[in-house]
Amino acid sequence: xxxxxxxxxxxxxxxxxxxxxxxxxxxxxxxxxxxxxxxxxxxxxxxxxxxxxxxxxxxxxxxxxxxxxxxxxxxxxxxxxxxxxxxxxxxxxxxxxxxxxxxxxxxxxxxxxxxxxxxxxxxxxxxxxxxxxxxxxxxxxxxxxxxxxxx
Ligand code: CMP
Numbered sequence: 418x419x420x421x422x423x424x425x426x427x428x429x430x431x432x433x434x435x436x437x438x439x440x441x442x443x444x445x446x447x448x449x450x451x452x453x454x455x456x457x458x459x460x461x462x463x464x465x466x467x468x469x470x471x472x473x474x475x476x477x478x479x480x481x482x483x484x485x486x487x488x489x490x491x492x493x494x495x496x497x498x499x500x501x502x503x504x505x506x507x508x509x510x511x512x513x514x515x516x517x518x519x520x521x522x523x524x525x526x527x528x529x530x531x532x533x534x535x536x537x538x539x540x541x542x543x544x545x546x547x548x549x550x551x552x553x554x555x556x557x558x559x560x561x562x563x564x565x566x567x568x
Contacts, residue, residue: 430508433463434551435560440498442547447535448501451548454517454531460507464565468502470495477563491544502564511557514550521546 436455438448452462470478475492482488505514519526523536523546532538536546551557561568 428508431506432508432510432554432557433504433506433561434511434514434554434557435549435564436503436505436514437549437564438501438503439545439547439549440494440496440500441545442535443499443501445535445547447547450535451501451531452503455503455505455514458507458513458517460505460510460513462503463506464502464504464568466502466565468500468564470500472496474563478560487541487544490541494544504561504565504568511551511554515552518546518548518550523547 436451438451442448442451452465456462468474472492475495476483479488479491482491507513517531519530519532521532521538522543523532523538526533526536526546528534531548532546538544538546551560
């Protein structure tokens with residue numbers, strides 16, 4: 418599902434980021450809570466899609482992690498259920514969403530953040546941290562092209 422927005426092309430601080438509600442977040446019924454926090458912050462949902470990720474998509478998405486010891490468990494986890502892919506737009510939304518998400522390790526993530534409030538990652542479950550957010554505007558553009566080729 419996509420919505421038409423009027424891009425604020427004159428404002429260079431308007432960016433887009435890819436947010437994924439990972440299979441653990443979907444299993445726990447937290448998609449609505451994640452979307453609520455994004456909207457409450459004032460960002461715009463540009464596109465939303467329920468996706469069953471393929472190994473090929475994940476190899477491109479996680480290209481920087483291919484070969485790391487946690488790569489295959491990460492792929493297995495990301496294929497363990499549906500993912501909600503969301504394209505989000507707003508001023509400085511890349512760093513803003515990462516701030517909303519909190520630190521990668523849910524045990525250490527600050528209270529008030531999505532992971533700090535909702536995730537308890539430990540040991541090999543550190544990858545089960547509810548959400549993904551692009552780490553830079555360039556990554557956002559690259560990742561959105563993978564998950565939303567028609568956008
Ligand atoms: P994400 O933001 O999707 O980007 C890479 C993902 O790899 C990260 O969230 C975690 O889910 C996972 N990850 C990062 N570091 C580790 C690690 N040391 N062990 C296991 N999984 C990790």
